[in-house]
Amino acid sequence: MSPREKVQIMDQEGIRRALTRIAHEILEKNAGTKDLVLIGIRRRGVPLASRLSERIKEIEGTSIPLGILDITLYRDDLSQLDYHPLVRKTEVPFSITGKKVVLVDDVLYTGRTVRAAMDALMDLGRPQLIQLAVLIDRGHRELPIRADFVGKNVPTSRKEQINVSLLEIDGEDKVTIVEKDT
């Protein structure tokens, strides 16, 4: 059985509004842009972080540093995979020591990616604090991790799969739930 598209839970407008709200929340929680940096987790966290930085610039008029994190080398399942996840470059061309780092990803699920991302960040410097922004929180955490900013909470079953499509990578903006192969 091939994966079947079940239901669309966010469209382009929905994603746009969620990101605008998150941008405001980030600014409110951190009282402005001082020491603030955004770091997107590859792959789909990267365009989301870039959109958030544009939104923040529209609101506050200041540009904040934007970085890219590849967490492949920090994964906890490398020896169990039967394929090689392609390692890509981490691009954080500024010091994160003393900064307020907002990590950005598309979906928060088990929390293992975020754990890996935090370890990767700690190897780059000592941030003042780390916050987490995600477009979708689908539950089923396996680690004590939570998001500070959430676009949409989506209760799911483990059999389902959340697919986030973004203009920059997939040619369109939408979020769908798919029933996985059994």
Added chain:
Amino acid sequence: MKFKRKDVLGLEDLTAEEINLILDTAEPMKEIMTRDIKKVPTLRGRSVITLFYEPSTRTRSSFELAAKYLGADTSSIAIANSSVQKGESLRDTAKTLEAMAADVIIIRHNAAGAPHLLARWVSARVINAGDGAHEHPTQALLDMFTIREKKGGFQGLKVAILGDITHSRVARSNIWGLTKMGAEVRVVGPATLIPPEIERLGVKAYHDWEEGLKDVDVINVLRIQLERQKKGLFPSIREYTRLYGLDQRKLQVAKPDVLVLHPGPVNRGIEISPDVQDGPHAAINEQVTNGVAVRMALLYLLMSGGEKDEISA
């Protein structure tokens, strides 16, 4: 993509796709080397042993640092102070290392094929760090990484390998790797140092430097082993330098943006003149940096990924 190899023994058996995967993976590895904290936890708890039957500074330390930057533990066996001096065979040494739970054995040996034997005997992964005059795959991979970085690719690129081709494992690995990626490879040197059968590997041989270096994009200068002269393969070091040592005059016939490589260690002023070695075309120190990145990529590709039907390369 899967990297199905148990071992990396040479470039002769690797596919263009596998070579590309190694070079692509080396790029992010190079970024790790620029960090304040040059360490990731990827290979934590894995052990890498270097077993060198020949002297080496850069290859051995390059492998050890590559393993350490990825979080593995390393140990090195220097043959001069080891049980090999007491007559231990390669096989027994290998079994001993395996009994210590080595995950990867990196071997350099003066006999061609020694790494291949070792790979059959042990379940640890084996990387060839140079076997006789046969192959030196990681040197060729780092040369190729440097070429790709500077020239953007290999297709249609003219690459000259200059010097003692007969005794060079660097030359053979480069020829196998570069021709596979679509480069046009030529070898340049005196007839006494180029085997007549070399053209069967798909390269053209030149004994005249002016013809051989004309319009090339890359010149890979090989180290000339001074003891070869005693065997009568060329009359004098001075004559070799005059006819085949890379200097400004010879560089003129190549493309204006020619890239000059040398695997090191350099005999300063013999196979390459100091002004070329230290000049803007040479990337000799960058090659050393890239060597660590390429070896990190190989160690990562060999040691991540679970059960697979493996073959030796």
